[in-house]
Every structure is written in C-alpha cells, then in structure tokens.
Amino acid sequence: MKARCLTIKELTEAVGGGITPRMVRHYHQLGLLPQPMRSPGNYRLYTQTDVNRLQRIVALKQQGFQLNHIRHILAVELEADTTIETRLIASLQQQYRAVMQQMSQLRQTASALESLLGRDRNCQLIQAEVLAQLKLLEVETKVGVGQLEKLWSGLDANVHAHPEDFHESLQYLLPDLCDRPVIEQDLISKLVLACGDVSLASFVRLHPEAIAASREAFKSGCPIIADISTVAGALDQTRLIHLGCRIETLIDNPHITTAKEAELAFWQERKWREKLQQLEKGCVLIVGYAPSVLLAICEAIAEQQIQPALVIGMPIGFSHAPAAKRQLMQTSIAWITIEGTLGGGLLAATALNALVESVIDKPECHCYLSKLPGQQNKAK
Structure with a gap:
C-alpha cells in the first residue's frame, strides 16, 4: 500500500512543536527543507521523510541552535548518511559480482554437461565416444567436466546429418x-x-x-x-x-x-x-x-x-x-x-x-x- 502524502497543514500537525505553514515555507526558502512534490492542483505534498526532517529541525531549535547552524548540521548528517549508503552499495555490488562470476563458471559447466547429456539417439555415438575418452583420462568428474569443451573438436560432424530431437534431449535434462x-x-x-x-x-x-x-x-x-x-x-x-x-x-x-x-x-x-x-x-x-x-x-x-x-x-x-x-x-x-x-x-x-x-x-x-x-x- 502506498503511503498517503500530507498537505502542509497536515505536516505541521504531525510534527507539532508550534510549527506553522508559514514557518515551513520559510524553511523551504532557507534550504532547510527540500522543495516538496506538487499535486495536480499545485498544492505542496509531503512524505514521512519530510516529517522526520522537520522534527529534526524542531529538536535542534529546542536545543538552542540557530537556523544557519541547523542547516550546517543537517548537511553534515546527510553527507554521513550518504557515505554509509555508498559504502553499503559498493559492498553489495562486490558481492553481486562475485556471485555472478560463480554463476558464470557454473553456467559453463552446465553448458558442457548439456552438450553431453542432451544428445538425442542419433547423436549417442558421439556421446559414447566422449564418455570413452573421459574414462580413458581417468579424471574425477569435476576435472572431467572442465575438459569436455576440448573434446568436442572433430566430434560434432554428425549433427549435420539429422534435425535435433528436442523432446528426446529434454528427457535427459x-x-x-x-x-x-x-x-x-x-x-x-x-x-x-x-x-x-x-x-x-x-x-x-x-x-x-x-x-x-x-x-x-x-x-x-x-x-x-x-x-x-x-x-x-x-x-x-x-x-x-x-x-x-x-x-x-x-x-x-x-x-x-x-x-x-x-x-x-x-x-x-x-x-x-x-x-x-x-x-x-x-x-x-x-x-x-x-x-x-x-x-x-x-x-x-x-x-x-x-x-x-x-x-x-x-x-x-x-x-x-x-x-x-x-x-x-x-x-x-x-x-x-x-x-x-x-x-x-x-x-x-x-x-x-x-x-x-x-x-x-x-x-x-x-x-x-x-x-x-x-x-x-x-x-x-
């Protein structure tokens, strides 16, 4: 469910602390509050983020800070929040790239296995020859799969002799x-x-x-x-x-x-x-x-x-x-x-x-x- 936007009057009522619509407009002019969205009728519309920021301004005023000091404090806090967010995004991007690299390697392995297991009956002679070569190599499955791509050279000639049987191939995959x-x-x-x-x-x-x-x-x-x-x-x-x-x-x-x-x-x-x-x-x-x-x-x-x-x-x-x-x-x-x-x-x-x-x-x-x-x- 979408959060309902507030009018300037509803904003002041939500914040309290003696804030008036006139003060809100003044804070816009000073840059303490960002300019809000506008309705089709050109009325100011505010979100929970605006409520939180205005509550912060009221709290700082009550602590005795002047408006120019409050603007500097809010700017520093925003920069700190942005820095933390930037670091988090960078960390998540790094993790995502690592996962994608693993998926790419697994996809290559899967592709090699599909090339072998997905052979229909007419291609099973090729499949048998590859299996025989793998057996002769006497390597474990993990290593053998990595060698499959090297074994295809010269073994795919028969694919030109008949159409692929997709139904039969899918049965194995x-x-x-x-x-x-x-x-x-x-x-x-x-x-x-x-x-x-x-x-x-x-x-x-x-x-x-x-x-x-x-x-x-x-x-x-x-x-x-x-x-x-x-x-x-x-x-x-x-x-x-x-x-x-x-x-x-x-x-x-x-x-x-x-x-x-x-x-x-x-x-x-x-x-x-x-x-x-x-x-x-x-x-x-x-x-x-x-x-x-x-x-x-x-x-x-x-x-x-x-x-x-x-x-x-x-x-x-x-x-x-x-x-x-x-x-x-x-x-x-x-x-x-x-x-x-x-x-x-x-x-x-x-x-x-x-x-x-x-x-x-x-x-x-x-x-x-x-x-x-x-x-x-x-x-x-």
Missing part, C-alpha cells in the same frame, strides 16, 4: 516433473525450449487452478488482452480464432515495442490505466514487458475493479518485475508466472500458446484434476 499434470509438463518444456535455459523450469509457478481456469476461459471464447502489440503479435492467432477468442492490446500503440517504452507509456498516459479498469470479466491477461502493468492489474483485482479468468504475468525488470510477480502470486485469481527477473514477451506468449494448443489437441484431458485434495490450495 529437465528436472523430474512426473508429479505435475501432463499439460503442465508440456507448458514447462515449451518455456524451456523458448529460451534455451533448462534452469527456467525451477522458476515457473502456476496457481493450482491455472490450467482449469484457462481451459474453461478459452472454450468460452474469452478475450485475450496483451500488454503491448509485440506480445499480441506472438500469440497463436489461428487457434485463438478457432476458439472464438479475440486478441486485444492494452497499450494500443504499435510503436511501443520494448519494456522501457511500455513502462513509460503506462505511467505517462492515464488512458491505459482507465482502459485496464474497464476490461471484460473472464478475460485472460498476458503481460510480457511492463511490470507496472502487472502491478496495476494486481491492484485492480484487489479492489475488485476487474475479474480476469487468468493472468499470465512475465514482465521484464530487476526491481518492479519481481515485486509485481510476488503480488500476483498473492492474488485470489488464477495465474502463471516466472519467479524473479526472468520473463519476456516470447515466454509469456509461449505459455498462452501452449495452453491454447492443449485445449484443441487434448479437449477431453483431465490430468490437471488429479491433484491430491491437500494440494488444491497450494501454488506450485
């Missing part, structure tokens, strides 16, 4: 998904293939009713609302038309094609927020770029302004996107998301297309209803 419905397994496999990263499977999250809600919505010809045209363009229009589902775009501007553009447009133009609040009940929302769109959707759901059948929330971003996904997973409606910063329009569209395909190809499938009773209220 994906985590065990046997406890999940067949439709969900297919969805996760398609998401992994869309980005080429097997680790994505560990971050996919589905509401327990997501598959059931999506199938019911698609069969009823629900409208599909994408955040921008790039996402809408990646949807399986042929199958959706067959089901009677029309595709709409929330930020209806074909020139907006990136997450940055979508985020700015949604903030700058009120009409997109107003359009969001007027969406048809039972629609399916798909967000692949703008985290603020997903945040607004969660807020509108909480305030019962909209009632979508399903939200596929996979926006891009490093702060707002993870927060938006966490909020989505706390809503009462059905949802599908990818935890953390991973996401994008292609993955969001892939998720929807996989569900639509399952409705048409497996209309009588009920695998998603086979969960234990105790699992019905838990999200994966």
